[in-house]
Amino acid sequence: QQQVKQSPQSLIVQKGGIPIINCAYENTAFDYFPWYQQFPGKGPALLIAIRPDVSEKKEGRFTISFNKSAKQFSLHIMDSQPGDSATYFCAANNAGNNRKLIWGLGTSLAVNP
């Protein structure tokens, strides 16, 4: 019940395409869903985050869609660029006693020129 399942494991798109990364969770007590972006040899950086009272959030070319009933959320990257090539992690907040972020396993995205 504490897992966050992320798919696909890897993704290749052409420049200008719209990669979509999906995450699913079981714990209905989760109340915070961030996405992090990680470039090789660097630490992850927060990209965008959403709370369950909102169905969609946009920041620039990045959009999170949230489906509370299905317990799923996804990241869409509009007009993808080669510079978006990175590993993307979804996560969810554990609203239980430990208050820890629960991380997905990551999606390696490659955007070809």
Next chain:
Amino acid sequence: DGGITQSPKYLFRKEGQNVTLSCEQNLNHDAMYWYRQDPGQGLRLIYYSQIVNDFQKGDIAEGYSVSREKKESFPLTVTSAQKNPTAFYLCASSIRNGQGWWNQPQHFGDGTRLSIL
């Protein structure tokens, strides 16, 4: 510039040796974290600390130890009891406030890659 500094960037450990990874932040954050990253495994929490002189075990604390004597510093020691220490280690910090510190963004350093000689 405010941020998190991890050192060294690369570290090698001999059999039976303890090594310490440094993590320093100048963001004035109360909460700090240590993660281990292995290929295909995502980020796994080793230890975390909400305030100075207090820390809690994460999901994979065995073979590791930490201290939090100063707000700015949260060093991680990989002991000889950790049988598979080869990994990328990430330190992070976040604001802790009365509304719920766990929902604050975590800011990461650029990691230390530890290998076995």
